[in-house]
Amino acid sequence: MSDHYISIVSEKTNPRDSQELAERIVSYLAEKKIIQKELSDCVLGSTGHKPAENFGSVLEKQYEGFLDSKVNGVEIITERRVFHNSGNGLEGVHCPNCGQNQIEEDWGNALDNWYEKLKSDLVKCSNCSSENSITKFNFEPNWGFGDFGLIFWNWGKFKSHFFTDLEKIIGMELKVVYGKL
Ligand SMILES: [Zn+2]
Structure with missing residues (x-):
């Protein structure tokens, strides 16, 4: 089980x-x-x-x-x-500003940075160009x-x-x- x-x-x-x-x-x-x-x-x-x-x-x-x-x-x-959810079946990483799915973009580094508390955890959306912390993106699930x-x-x-x-x-x-x- x-x-x-x-x-x-x-x-x-x-x-x-x-x-x-x-x-x-x-x-x-x-x-x-x-x-x-x-x-x-x-x-x-x-x-x-x-x-x-x-x-x-x-x-x-x-x-x-x-x-x-x-x-x-x-x-x-x-x-x-x-x-x-253990990383299986991640379907979306949506920009908190425009809602576009940014899953194909490079957000992994920002996530590492947030975790390590070292560098910037900001991700720039390729659609609307707004910058937000990776923790503000809407993950699906x-x-x-x-x-x-x-x-x-x-x-x-x-x-x-x-x-x-x-x-x-x-x-x-x-x-x-x-x-x-
Ligand atoms: Zn956006």
């Missing part, structure tokens, strides 16, 4: 606040018994928080075999990351760019209020990115 994941990304978090936000969100989710406070081996290539007894309260539908799966944790990301996020592995379909609840805790708008390995 392939692994599904849902990333919840805050694109506007200041990197300095990531650690504190991580603690806040883990306390909240652990208090509601949605995840376990302790870290364990339950995500791919890192450690995460396993689901706790009330995990079902935030799900509309859980994946079959969710609790038996070895990969069913929540990973907390506190470093700069491109949150994507959705990608997210940020210094803070949560990745839920193989949980299923969330109730929509869960995202609004998390936004209240974090105090910022969140972007949801669906992925599959």
Whole structure:
């Protein structure tokens, strides 16, 4: 079975606040018994928080075999990351100004620059000539760019209020990115 994941990304978090936000969100989710406070081996290539007894309260539908799966944790990301659908089937990289698909143009360097925080992350649109950060382009399917996020592995379909609840805790708008390995 392939692994599904849902990333919840805050694109506007200041990197300095990531650690504190991580603690806040883990306390909240652990208090509601949605995840376990302790870290364990339950995500791919890192450690995460396993689901706790009330995990079902935030799900509309859980994946079959969710609790038996070895990969069913929540990973907390506190470093700069491109949150994507694992890169498969990227169809569009649309200019935020004119909307034209710039997927064939050279935007990879700008993305690397954003990630490395070194040089300019601006991309000039070949259609309208406006310059924007690569993080402002509209990726299809959705990608997210940020210094803070949560990745839920193989949980299923969330109730929509869960995202609004998390936004209240974090105090910022969140972007949801669906992925599959
Ligand atoms: Zn344009």
